[in-house]
Amino acid sequence: MDLGLPIPYLFEKILHAAGLIIGSLVVGLLLKFLIFKALILYSRRRTSATTAPSIIRFVKRPLGYFLPVLVFSFVAPLMPFTGGSLEVMRRIIETSLIITFAWVLIGVVYVFEDVVRQSYQISKADNFRERKVITQLQFIKRLVVIAIAFVALALVLMSFATVRKIGTGLLTSAGIVGIIVGFAAQRSLANLLAGFQIAFTQPIRIDDVVLLEGEYGNIEEITLTYVVVKIWDQRRLVLPINYFIEKPFQNWTRSNAELLGTIFIYTDYTIPVDAVRTELERLAAASLLWDKRVCKLHVTESKEKTLELRALVSARDSSTAFELRCEIREKLVLYIQQNFPDSLPKTRNEVPAGAGTSFNSSLGEA
Numbered sequence: 001m002d003l004g005l006p007i008p009y010l011f012e013k014i015l016h017a018a019g020l021i022i023g024s025l026v027v028g029l030l031l032k033f034l035i036f037k038a039l040i041l042y043s044r045r046r047t048s049a050t051t052a053p054s055i056i057r058f059v060k061r062p063l064g065y066f067l068p069v070l071v072f073s074f075v076a077p078l079m080p081f082t083g084g085s086l087e088v089m090r091r092i093i094e095t096s097l098i099i100t101f102a103w104v105l106i107g108v109v110y111v112f113e114d115v116v117r118q119s120y121q122i123s124k125a126d127n128f129r130e131r132k133v134i135t136q137l138q139f140i141k142r143l144v145v146i147a148i149a150f151v152a153l154a155l156v157l158m159s160f161a162t163v164r165k166i167g168t169g170l171l172t173s174a175g176i177v178g179i180i181v182g183f184a185a186q187r188s189l190a191n192l193l194a195g196f197q198i199a200f201t202q203p204i205r206i207d208d209v210v211l212l213e214g215e216y217g218n219i220e221e222i223t224l225t226y227v228v229v230k231i232w233d234q235r236r237l238v239l240p241i242n243y244f245i246e247k248p249f250q251n252w253t254r255s256n257a258e259l260l261g262t263i264f265i266y267t268d269y270t271i272p273v274d275a276v277r278t279e280l281e282r283l284a285a286a287s288l289l290w291d292k293r294v295c296k297l298h299v300t301e302s303k304e305k306t307l308e309l310r311a312l313v314s315a316r317d318s319s320t321a322f323e324l325r326c327e328i329r330e331k332l333v334l335y336i337q338q339n340f341p342d343s344l345p346k347t348r349n350e351v352p353a354g355a356g357t358s359f360n361s362s363l364g365e366a
Contacts, residue, residue: 024071028069028071035063036060050115058107062104069096069100072093076090102148116134138223204219206220208251208252208253209251212247212249225240227240280311281295283331289315290313
């Protein structure tokens with residue numbers, strides 16, 4: 001726009017430009033309103049629809065910026081700009097389109113994640129497949145978001161001739177820079193590669209029950225660089241992701257959630273083992289926590305003063321197995337106390353024959 005024009009003509013040009021900008025904004029927002037009004041009506045009619053609410057939640061805001069910019073890009077040739085002003089306007093429109101479109105794409109990625117999470121609920125009992133999918137989904141989502149942001153930034157920078165020239169000069173030393181960055185980010189790259197390995201080989205998954213560093217808990221979050229374990233007492237243990245590649249740990253739900261619970265009872269040698277075994281079977285059958293797979297009792301050790309009885313009972317998952325073990329242990333101990341109190345652990349002292357008579361005679365002489 002030439003500022004040297006007569007004031008009435010200049011004022012007319014400014015009004016023309018302002019009208020186009022305001023008109024583009026109104027049309028873009030109107031398009032956004034119509035699109036999301038239709039989505040809201042659709043989601044109300046079909047209560048089982050999951051995609052429409054996700055689109056409304058994650059795409060509504062970025063689309064509210066993208067549509068006005070898109071409409072303005074179509075009417076931009078009508079703007080009363082010439083020369084350098086036209087070039088500046090064109091650069092602003094291009095940059096705004098790239099940034100807002102990338103924002104919309106990231107919103108679409110979050111919509112996809114939300115829809116998949118609603119289809120694969122990890123809150124149900126048999127959630128092996130769901131945990132596998134959600135674990136992979138987390139990594140894929142982060143990688144796609146990073147890729148979109150990287151490409152958008154590259155497109156914005158490469159739209160400026162000055163940056164292109166700088167980039168061309170830097171390419172000549174890209175090999176040296178790559179080596180330096182590789183050494184500097186060796187630890188981060190190792191974590192990133194470990195993240196890829198975990199995402200697809202899956203030694204751990206979301207909600208897996210693990211025993212590590214002497215702590216029992218569930219895998220709560222897996223990122224590209226660290227893993228959060230929710231300890232049973234609601235503490236959080238944060239570990240670098242390569243920990244699960246380099247160090248041994250116990251995964252109690254690697255292939256399925258079923259588990260055997262062990263209960264150790266220590267008794268005297270006089271305990272009737274068959275009676276205790278029968279009582280164990282009765283207690284397990286009466287418990288809602290037992291999954292009816294395994295119920296056994298063995299004498300696993302005969303120590304100097306006690307017998308070691310080991311009861312095995314099965315449950316559908318680790319938390320249920322813990323509760324079942326506590327219940328069976330408590331009731332077996334009560335059963336032995338009430339029915340075989342003489343078979344509780346005891347310490348015996350043997351007195352040689354005649355020792356008591358000699359002792360009494362000594363007392364009488366005294």
